[in-house]
Amino acid sequence: MNAIYEFAKERYAQIGIDTEAVMKSLSEIPISIHCWQGDDVVGFDHEGALTGGIQTTGNYPGKARTPSELMADMEKVLTLVGGAHKLNLHACYAIFEDGNYADRDALEPKHFAPWVAFAKKHGLGIDFNPTFFSHPKADPFTLSSNDEEIRAFWVRHGQCCLRIAEYFAQETGAPCVINFWIPDGYKDTPADRIGPRARFRQSMDEILSVPYDRSKVYVTLESKVFGIGMESYTVGSGEFCMSYAIEKGITPLMDTGHYHPTEVVSDKISAMLLFAPKIALHVSRPVRWDSDHVVRYDDETREIAKEIIASGRVEDIAIALDFFDASINRIAAWTIGIRNFRKALLAALLTPHDALKALQNSGRMTELLALQEEYKTYPMGAVWEEYCKREGVPADASWIEDVLNYEKTVLSARA
Ligand code: RNT
Ligand code: ZN
Numbered sequence: 001m002n003a004i005y006e007f008a009k010e011r012y013a014q015i016g017i018d019t020e021a022v023m024k025s026l027s028e029i030p031i032s033i034h035c036w037q038g039d040d041v042v043g044f045d046h047e048g049a050l051t052g053g054i055q056t057t058g059n060y061p062g063k064a065r066t067p068s069e070l071m072a073d074m075e076k077v078l079t080l081v082g083g084a085h086k087l088n089l090h091a092c093y094a095i096f097e098d099g100n101y102a103d104r105d106a107l108e109p110k111h112f113a114p115w116v117a118f119a120k121k122h123g124l125g126i127d128f129n130p131t132f133f134s135h136p137k138a139d140p141f142t143l144s145s146n147d148e149e150i151r152a153f154w155v156r157h158g159q160c161c162l163r164i165a166e167y168f169a170q171e172t173g174a175p176c177v178i179n180f181w182i183p184d185g186y187k188d189t190p191a192d193r194i195g196p197r198a199r200f201r202q203s204m205d206e207i208l209s210v211p212y213d214r215s216k217v218y219v220t221l222e223s224k225v226f227g228i229g230m231e232s233y234t235v236g237s238g239e240f241c242m243s244y245a246i247e248k249g250i251t252p253l254m255d256t257g258h259y260h261p262t263e264v265v266s267d268k269i270s271a272m273l274l275f276a277p278k279i280a281l282h283v284s285r286p287v288r289w290d291s292d293h294v295v296r297y298d299d300e301t302r303e304i305a306k307e308i309i310a311s312g313r314v315e316d317i318a319i320a321l322d323f324f325d326a327s328i329n330r331i332a333a334w335t336i337g338i339r340n341f342r343k344a345l346l347a348a349l350l351t352p353h354d355a356l357k358a359l360q361n362s363g364r365m366t367e368l369l370a371l372q373e374e375y376k377t378y379p380m381g382a383v384w385e386e387y388c389k390r391e392g393v394p395a396d397a398s399w400i401e402d403v404l405n406y407e408k409t410v411l412s413a414r415a
Pocket of ligand 2: 255
């Protein structure tokens with residue numbers, strides 16, 4: 001018996017919350033873990049810089065250089081975070097065994113076989129992302145390029161990624177969320193905004209015209225307001241992606257860093273859920289801009305989690321993380337971000353949403369505000385510790401020492 005947990009359990013019971021049921025629900029919500037935190041979004045299919053309007057900054061030692069290093073690092077992370085997870089891969093993480101390189105438009109399931117083995121070993125479903133950046137043909141235009149050869153190349157890339165997504169779903173038994181994001185855009189005011197968008201639309205139509213099993217492969221489309229070097233115009237804007245997703249019956253994806261600084265994704269979730277059967281999220285942390293900082297347990301993160309739970313539609317929302325910090329220990333970065341989002345979900349599950357909604361509906365806004373604030377200091381930490389113990393992962397800050405030991409024994413050897 002853990003006296004602190006028992007006290008918390010009693011405290012939450014008084015407001016109608018069953019902490020045992022909460023812990024069960026919490027462990028079942030899948031969070032998709034992005035492989036790209038481990039190597040600063042480089043991948044294994046090219047040499048050269050990360051392009052596409054995104055950037056990693058920092059050169060903390062010990063980044064993963066090979067598939068086996070990246071897998072080992074992710075394995076370490078999985079010992080520190082509890083609950084259901086998926087593995088989120090990018091096409092540039094293809095593994096060319098025996099040196100059999102294939103360009104992006106010729107990728108096949110076999111190039112991801114080691115990842116499937118890794119996922120099976122850890123009981124993970126796999127999500128996927130075609131990679132429309134860090135490639136000589138991303139010039140930087142891809143699916144919206146006015147060069148037919150380049151556009152066709154990237155259409156083929158999208159099509160072969162759909163086949164790979166289906167393979168992931170077949171192999172793991174879990175549906176595969178495949179997310180399309182293109183960096184296409186202009187630094188300065190374009191003369192023609194509609195042309196590139198029309199070509200993007202045509203390209204997506206062409207990609208989605210290949211047959212794929214819609215019950216196993218969920219296509220998502222991620223919008224963006226701007227990127228580095230694409231400050232004035234991005235082809236895949238919010239309106240474009242939302243409209244296209246609704247028209248085609250695919251899923252819109254919102255990345256928390258992809259809006260104007262005072263816009264918040266927490267407010268968009270409910271609006272989108274009324275029109276899209278499913279939505280998808282990239283949980284990140286913008287600091288002034290789409291800076292992809294490690295997710296904190298901050299107000300907006302908690303509000304997003306609250307919206308997910310309070311909507312009653314958690315099973316319709318695909319949750320993935322998307323941050324990449326190269327200035328701190330990368331295993332710690334992953335662990336902090338994953339634990340924080342799980343904590344935010346816990347806070348949301350420990351909130352009596354129905355009672356609060358009833359106050360709102362009867363106009364008792366004073367009590368609503370008062371209770372929202374009171375609940376913030378309820379003993380959630382005790383439930384979190386109990387949850388972690390039951391999941392067999394560190395319940396307290398002791399994981400930090402574990403990561404620092406791993407740095408000493410494993411990462412430091414990667415000179
Ligand atoms: C970029 C998008 C995109 C990428 C990953 C690596 O702004 O957020 O999701 O971060 O695909
Ligand atoms: Zn994203």
